[in-house]
Amino acid sequence: MQNDIALFSELCDELFNAEQNQPVAEHLATTNLYKELDLTLNEEGVIDDELKRVLKDIISKTPKTASRNFFNQLFGGRIGKATLGDLLSVMFNNSMYTYKVAGPQVGVEKQVLKNICKLAGYSEDSNGTFAPGGSMSNMMALIMARDFKNESIRTLGLQQSMTLYTSNESHYSISKNAALTGIGRNQVRYVNTNEKGEMLSDHLEELIKNDLKDNYIPFFVNATAGTTVLGAFDDIHTISKVCKKYNLWLHVDGAYCGGVIFSKKYKHLISGLEYSDSFSVNAHKMLGTPLSCSIIVTQNKAQLHHSFSNEADYLYQTDGDDFNLGKTSLQCGRRNDALKIWTLWKSVGTLGLEKIVDKQFELAQYARDYILRNNNYKLYSFKDSISVCFNYKDISAKELCTSLYENSDLMVGFGKHNDVEFVRMVTINTTLQKPDIDNFFETLERHVSEKLLKKPVS
């Protein structure tokens, strides 16, 4: 193993160099994937030197999500202390279901959950768990809401059509989860949004009333803290009043921007969170930990246990349910996703996490200011969003992003709102500085003048 650790260290150096020298990996067409890399699995193994050579090839061609040119998704960068925690959890290789096999790691997870509950404004009676991602966190919320509405569903299955509500701009996992949980995609009601992409609560109420009239059973509303494209924040306070009136479970999907609970300056964006029933946040997005680190908390601790516990004599043999985390989990064996956020939090403190969150808004403001100063750009984003959406010189966003990627200049994606397609640049990597944002725009502009405006633009 010591040799493998030494090799790991050597490969990390290779990766760091590649990130510096070639921040966007050379584009590898799928048709060349198996030609350019030796990914074959054979009867005979390879000797270490050969393995090292293949791994180095793979490193060079793998997309560099921690580089200064990666703005493609809702994660990016690498924070040392968080990565350290994740590497340690691989070495420990505990499974989080019981105190017997995870020991202090259970305490690590419980501390993170307790502090997230507190920051969310939840009572002492709240609890939560780690899920394999934001989509699964949303599914856990949906299941709790379903079982809360009708306890017998756990045993009998669905007997009546139940409806749920989410905005047009919400994450696709909501409708996928409706299918997975037996609710059905047709029972998802899409609430209209305003021009900023925020849910319209009047429309929400109208949809609920219509469903009640048609004898459906409304049970769940999903509000989003940071919509996937525009980064918009639904008005939780107003939505919570509608939920209360009709006795619906309110979940706040904060996978993207729920991290604002750490910021005194931006916490107002999720005001009213304390009135929600559940809340999820991906630490691998705003807080910068490695994938995946998704947390779901609920005010209704009993429901979490109710929906997810199972008796298993072969497993739960010691200690109480409070320390056997398998009793509140979607999974059986479960990797330790808590240690990376704990290590980061421990090392920088709550104030350090606040700085990480605030910096993203600062970088986004800096990018928006650049766009607003420059007539060749059109801005689609609003204040208080870390998704910077724009178009440049009427060039198709899709064409621009694809060309930047295939020419190894920048990794950035595109999105759509009200049928307008635009570039979506995300300032979520807090290891970057303002000059890196300048570099983004310079690179994009140079690319357009050298590569795209030379050929006819479709």
Ligand SMILES: *Cc1c(COP(=O)(O)O)cnc(C)c1O
């Ligand atoms: C990213 C995201 C999700 C999904 O999270 P995964 O960890 O990718 O499953 C859900 N909701 C929103 C708003 C997101 O931005």
